[in-house]
Amino acid sequence: MGISQLISQTVGFPTVRLRRLRMTEQFRKMVAETQLSVNDLIYPLFVCPGQNVKREVRSMPGVYQQSIDNLIHDCEQIYKLGIPAVILFGIPEHKDEYGSEAYDENGIIQRAVRALKKEIPELVVITDVCLCEYTSHGHCGIVKEVAPGKYEIANDETVELLAKEALSHAEAGADMVAPSDMMDGRVAAIRKILDENGFQNIPIMAYSAKYASGFYGPFREAAESAPKFGDRKSHQMDPANSDEAIREVALDILEGADIVMVKPALAYLDVIYRVKQEFKVPVAAYQVSGEYSMIKAAALNGWIDEQRIMLETLTAIKRAGADLILTYFAKDVARILT
Template identity: 55%
Template sequence: MPYGQFPYQRPRRLRISSAIRDMVAENHLKPADFIAPVFVMEGENMKEEIPSMPDYFRYTLDLLMDEIRELKEVGIRSVLVFVKVPDDKKDNKGTEALNEQGLMQRSVRTIKKEFPDMLVMTDIALDPYSSYGHDGIVEEGEILNDESVEVLAEIAVSHARAGADYVAPSDMMDGRIGAMRDALDDDGFKHTGIMAYSAKYASSYYGPFRDALDSAPGFGDKKTYQMDPSNVREAVKEARMDEQEGADIVMVKPGLPYLDVIRAVKESVQLPVSVYNVSGEYAMLKAAAANGWLDEEEAMMEALIGFKRAGADLIATYFAKAASKLLNRK
């Protein structure tokens, strides 16, 4: 067929086999890309499935060690720790968050003792400890910013003392990254990193997570401190501010509805960018797969590579173990 009737370039030649597709793939996933969220509860020898997150569990600290061992065996290098706090330990100032013998602090010490090379990241927020379920101290219906930041900085230091490698503030209070960096440095923890939830949106996709930790707000919503889903430039501003204040990694949360935000942030900062593939995204995929509407493994991997394509360097996901097992089989 003479040139002009058909192009010399045939892009399908680069798709003709799995070997060539893998060789020319523009983005790749590996287990070390994943941050595995883990949920810890008080007690012993208990493992509870989270009703709205099929195949995902809360663990008592003793059984959590078995789960982390499995994560390590499939190549995952980092966990992000969340704790379920009993109601009788909650108050408006998050007092339990500063308890050196609290569940978070005990969890960090235990994980680092059993798995010293596992990178441990800890959630920094008041909502799991708050009697109001908000990420800050409440006064007359207002979530106070500066007073909350003081406590959040103290929590960061407490987690660093327990052995956390990175603290991960998810509260969205203004100025908290700089305050935490100063507090950590002043207490001798200059090597403790900060993964900032820089662009955390006021999203409807968090429902199953709040089920997991019983941390839903007791009144109102979180729209006065979490971001408006309409905004992209604001996310870039927040990420740049966190970079200037001393963050080591910036995060966009949620993931799938915010791929454009991941790309905008990636192009605007000089730091690694992480994304949180949140509980609602996980639950939707699991529900659709359970109904036979899509192939769970294929949809899972398509979503995860989408985050990489958008610019994410790291992915916090409830699919971390399942995806790593699949990658290891290839």
């Protein structure tokens, strides 16, 4: 007989009153099982060319495309709020079918990283490693025509470019790289090229269980990365599958991932839980653009209490097992928690 069964058979109401420890704010804080901390937060940022640029993303109130000068000002505030890390997404000056600005040493991310590490060296700068923002077709890799009118993303050729991109980010001063493409074998290729070039201590945060989700719409506006044709179901995961997520995570860990990520978060709390229970490694979860925008839209219409729902959803993500949360609410949360 388990302890819970034993207790339930021998002790009950009125001796047991679970409300006793809910009666005051102090009691509730003392016995809270899940603690959301500013140290859990990673703030996503979109950096673009130009000077003094700060364009609000129409579908993401409070989120901006920013030039490097404004990015630095924003990150100074972020650091003062105690948020330990940011993750950068780049909007290049020019796009081509190979996404060549993604791995250009003078690309927008590479310049942004150098500027941030010069001005705010203590801030952890993570870089997204993918090609979708940089390709003219908007896909995450090299697109090949395999039959008349039929196209496929070439996995192995794409992995070579992703490894080059990750190395260029490390050379610029990135503290961590985060491959989000979902190509097979890319973590191993990135680990190999980093190690061969003296970056053995740069961690990899792999988007290991990234689903082909409908929640990414606003992000594609922010990053200007919507595919011009087709979709991403050939490489991102089927929302119906969770066993497959365990296989993906296991492979990324074997290939050298230091942190594994589940994306999106709220519709995949069960996957976050399974990953944490199965592997006991640092787990990140991305509260993605659609999750953010739905809360914002409902709050702007007066339908919900934004702050309450924001904290409730982030606590749920943490309770499911996430150690780190990428969220556009990071600054708002930090102001509350600090």
